[in-house]
Amino acid sequence: SPFLLECLNEQLTKDLKHQIFHTLSSVCLQKGLEPSLPNKAFHPHQKVIAPMNLQIEPPEKKKKNRTSPPPAPPSCPSFSLFPDEIFVNCLARISRMYYPTLSIISKSFRSLLSSTELYTARSHIGTTEQCLYVCLSDESYQSPQWFTLCINPNRTLTVSTIKKKKTVGKSLAPIPSSSDFPSVSESTLVVGSDIYVIGGPIKTELSMPKCTRPSSAVRILDCRTHTWRDAPSMIVPRNHALTCFYDGKIYVMGGCGELEEPWAEVFETNTQTWKPLSDPGTEIRNIGSCTFYTIKEIKGxxxxWNPNRAYAYDTSQDNWESYAELWESTTCLIDGGVQYYYIPKSACEIDGVWYFISYAFYHFRWTKDGGDWEVMKGLYSLRELYKRNGGSSRNTTKLVSCxxxxxxxWEGYMKHNPNNRKKIWCAGITLKTDDEGEVWGNVEWIDIVQSVPTQCELLHCLVVTV
Structure with missing residues (x-):
């Protein structure tokens, strides 16, 4: 409706106003309602101007020095003119990357954007989408800060290293933090539309950031409403435990002392209860979970894995298994003729193909069906941009599928940095397989999504469907 767009005119991009206009019109027609004003009264690529009765003088009678007072800004009509059902149906059809911008319009918009009705509608009409969530930790933060990737329509990009056609004005929008749970745990995972933050370490004193303790607490971030809630605590306090979600259950291993019981436990998400797992034996206990650098579910x-050996917990048999030593070039394990592929911690999967970025961005690699890791083609320019803008083996680099x-x-350190800040870059890469089965990557967009203090750490990058 033009009335709605009049209210949003100063906050939204032309494309988004165009999208809202057509969406509202179609929803109104589906509901048997007429749009508030005829379409000819509004064009989404023009500013909405309140109708006024103006007398226009002929050009020859105009006085050169005559000035007229600026017109009063058009008043914003009440949103009560439209049923909430119409707004919810409209917002459910708009990409969630615009929601942070829409939330600044009014309190009623913020309420609708966090309502269960909106996400029920998104699920019903099939407009759910995958969204990126990023966690940053800094010594000055009371607790780690969470952000979501969004489109910032008012952002001006001035960095000459980015081609204009590659920028889309994306940035990280902050969401409320869990101030009463200052955990910097690596044990985070996604379950449905929730992010679970499991255990410690917990900062004990802000003045002494390295002073931490283990924790049995579990906090949940609801990515639909951006609110936090508590889950039942674990049986044992843990630091940086291994975590994996499979078949409606969260498996947690290690992160505790060698003699603590249980060394591993499982959380039933349906019943919200913790249960201990069987004893893994002294070999696994003595290694310690910190030396394991990747955990994956494969065929139940x-x-x-650690650098030399692989272990597994069989969820159907409730027992533990140890595998032969791994060689550096090995890509899979063989157990009774069944291959179990080694997957790096930084790897992610799309349609049965695994991708990961090698040390210091030497190569982008991919593998399918347990074959050797192949080099992805088409990303040379991205590699050069990465190196020119602070990328190195010393910084944090994350790769996710979305x-x-x-x-x-990645974190980009600047050569001349009087303000002690660094930039967080993000690149979107599309994938294509050629006739010979080779995978090619194409950089769809690149943006600087955040500027942070140099001591700030990029902890987590998670993808949630909402």
């Missing part, structure tokens, strides 16, 4: 088994594409995030 929870695999976890909406059928790859998202690469």
């Amino acid at each position: 088994k929870i695999f976890f 909406g059928g594409k790859l998202l690469l995030l």
